[in-house]
Amino acid sequence: MVCTSTRALALLGTSLLIAAACGKEEVASASASATATESDSGAATDTTDAATTDGSESDSGVDAAPTWHQQIAPIVAESCSGCHRDSGIAPFSLTTYEESAPWALLLADSVERGAMPPFLATDTPECQPRHGWIDDLRLSDEQAGLLRAWADAGAPEGDPATAAPLPQPPQLDLVDPDIRLTIPTPVTVSGNGDKFLCFSIDPGLDADAWVDGLQISAGNPKIVHHVLVYVDEDAQSADLIGPDGSYPCFGGPGVGNASLIGAWAPGMPAFNTPPDTAFRIPAGARIIMNMHYHPTGAEEVDDSSAVELRYHPSIPANLALLALIGNAHNSGAGLLPGPGDSGSPQFKIPAGAVDHTESMSIRLDDIPDLRVWSAGTHLHYVGTDMVAGIRRAAPQPGEPESECFVHTPNWNFNWQRAYVYDAPLAEAPVVRAGDEIVMRCTYNNSMSNPYVVQALAEQGLGAPVDVYLGEETLDEMCLGIFGVAINLADLF
Numbered sequence: 001m002v003c004t005s006t007r008a009l010a011l012l013g014t015s016l017l018i019a020a021a022c023g024k025e026e027v028a029s030a031s032a033s034a035t036a037t038e039s040d041s042g043a044a045t046d047t048t049d050a051a052t053t054d055g056s057e058s059d060s061g062v063d064a065a066p067t068w069h070q071q072i073a074p075i076v077a078e079s080c081s082g083c084h085r086d087s088g089i090a091p092f093s094l095t096t097y098e099e100s101a102p103w104a105l106l107l108a109d110s111v112e113r114g115a116m117p118p119f120l121a122t123d124t125p126e127c128q129p130r131h132g133w134i135d136d137l138r139l140s141d142e143q144a145g146l147l148r149a150w151a152d153a154g155a156p157e158g159d160p161a162t163a164a165p166l167p168q169p170p171q172l173d174l175v176d177p178d179i180r181l182t183i184p185t186p187v188t189v190s191g192n193g194d195k196f197l198c199f200s201i202d203p204g205l206d207a208d209a210w211v212d213g214l215q216i217s218a219g220n221p222k223i224v225h226h227v228l229v230y231v232d233e234d235a236q237s238a239d240l241i242g243p244d245g246s247y248p249c250f251g252g253p254g255v256g257n258a259s260l261i262g263a264w265a266p267g268m269p270a271f272n273t274p275p276d277t278a279f280r281i282p283a284g285a286r287i288i289m290n291m292h293y294h295p296t297g298a299e300e301v302d303d304s305s306a307v308e309l310r311y312h313p314s315i316p317a318n319l320a321l322l323a324l325i326g327n328a329h330n331s332g333a334g335l336l337p338g339p340g341d342s343g344s345p346q347f348k349i350p351a352g353a354v355d356h357t358e359s360m361s362i363r364l365d366d367i368p369d370l371r372v373w374s375a376g377t378h379l380h381y382v383g384t385d386m387v388a389g390i391r392r393a394a395p396q397p398g399e400p401e402s403e404c405f406v407h408t409p410n411w412n413f414n415w416q417r418a419y420v421y422d423a424p425l426a427e428a429p430v431v432r433a434g435d436e437i438v439m440r441c442t443y444n445n446s447m448s449n450p451y452v453v454q455a456l457a458e459q460g461l462g463a464p465v466d467v468y469l470g471e472e473t474l475d476e477m478c479l480g481i482f483g484v485a486i487n488l489a490d491l492f
């Protein structure tokens with residue numbers, strides 16, 4: 001059984017929260033959960049007045065100004081319209097010239113600010129991951145320049161008769177799901193207190209299943225703050241549920257033997273494992289949907305949050321796991337000395353601190369070889385930047401001694417996702433026993449951080465407070481979330 005053999009993973013040391021297939025760890029803190037705001041949504045109201053001219057740019061000398069049908073529509077179709085379309089997750093549609101032209105200046109601006117398209121992983125001087133990312137939404141400098149030139153020229157339409165062909169936007173939805181598990185009872189929230197609850201759902205498996213793709217959807221995005229999906233190995237959650245199918249829980253699954261297989265926060269597309277690699281759901285296991293609702297003040301209902309799963313047709317070569325590594329709270333757990341520590345290292349972000357850092361180095365012992373196929377960062381509202389990588393104890397030939405996995409230098413709580421390497425598993429970075437995962441998180445705990453201002457306001461506070469490691473609105477984290485694959489042969 002996979003279960004016993006992955007025990008090694010559950011022994012990875014106290015600071016390491018790892019969602020091993022049979023781990024006993026409470027993945028609780030992984031999930032985090034600042035309350036605070038749904039912030040940016042609907043931001044498209046105060047916008048620009050980019051004139052919707054009709055392609056009459058020729059007499060100004062800037063006769064090379066890009067036009068919608070020739071240069072701009074293909075960019076927008078590929079990088080924006082996947083979300084900015086009717087019934088997409090974005091607040092306004094960008095599928096036609098008429099829809100897009102009025103926003104031209106705002107579009108160029110959002111791209112230059114790095115706000116859109118939402119994709120936080122960035123190559124930086126200190127972090128150049130060895131592979132690019134699947135579904136990388138980012139625009140090239142040239143494409144961003146074309147958007148700017150188009151906006152500055154007054155958003156000319158160009159000639160529809162000679163329109164450039166439109167590329168398909170990346171597929172953000174799960175292809176060929178096998179089963180959809182929906183919350184069994186509607187949830188109503190109102191007022192301003194956050195609501196956490198877990199639904200326990202029976203996927204009806206009488207044999208082990210393997211999952212190679214999943215997609216979580218928020219039934220009512222106005223109030224669903226985030227969703228975590230766990231496999232409850234021994235169906236313990238069945239004993240906890242009330243008549244509505246739910247039980248109270250906070251950041252974690254509320255049962256011992258559960259492993260995280262997916263998470264949703266705004267912007268999260270479907271999650272696919274690499275070929276021949278899958279999460280395991282044992283026969284009889286239940287699926288837990290940990291729901292975090294953040295009310296808007298008005299009464300709102302969620303009656304359709306769901307997770308869709310795609311089953312792998314056979315036993316794969318590799319077991320997929322989500323490894324949650326970080327959140328070291330003291331030096332024994334891997335926290336390194338940092339600014340403001342008095343005596344031994346302490347995870348504390350003093351009120352008012354700008355550019356405060358907490359760094360960790362977490363050594364993994366007693367593990368099988370892990371291939372890292374995806375990497376994500378997780379902070380709350382005070383966080384501004386996180387970088388994660390590895391320092392190898394005994395690099396193999398051709399393998400770097402240290403290597404960066406992912407850097408999100410413009411952290412935004414509202415846009416979290418797992419970044420998946422665009423490379424075969426055999427070329428993914430390997431973590432072996434004795435290696436250290438190194439992480440550095442940066443925080444701005446001052447009123448110059450708009451998210452801090454918002455979070456304080458929600459708590460009725462007028463000035464920053466000292467922030468510690470934890471799960472509440474004004475607590476922080478420094479957590480790496482890594483999709484790893486373990487060759488099943490290595491587990492026996």
Ligand code: HEC
Nearest residue numbers: 040041042043079080083089090091106107110115116117
């Ligand atoms: C993954 C989905 C997604 C993609 C892809 C995407 N957007 Fe958005 N966009 C959103 C959502 C959701 C919002 C509203 C929430 C927010 O502002 O974060 C938004 C808001 C905006 C806004 C208003 C807020 C702001 O920051 O100015 C602009 C402008 C915008 N998008 C432009 C673009 C452009 C241009 C592209 C393509 C280059 C793009 N978006 C791609 C989802 C997306």
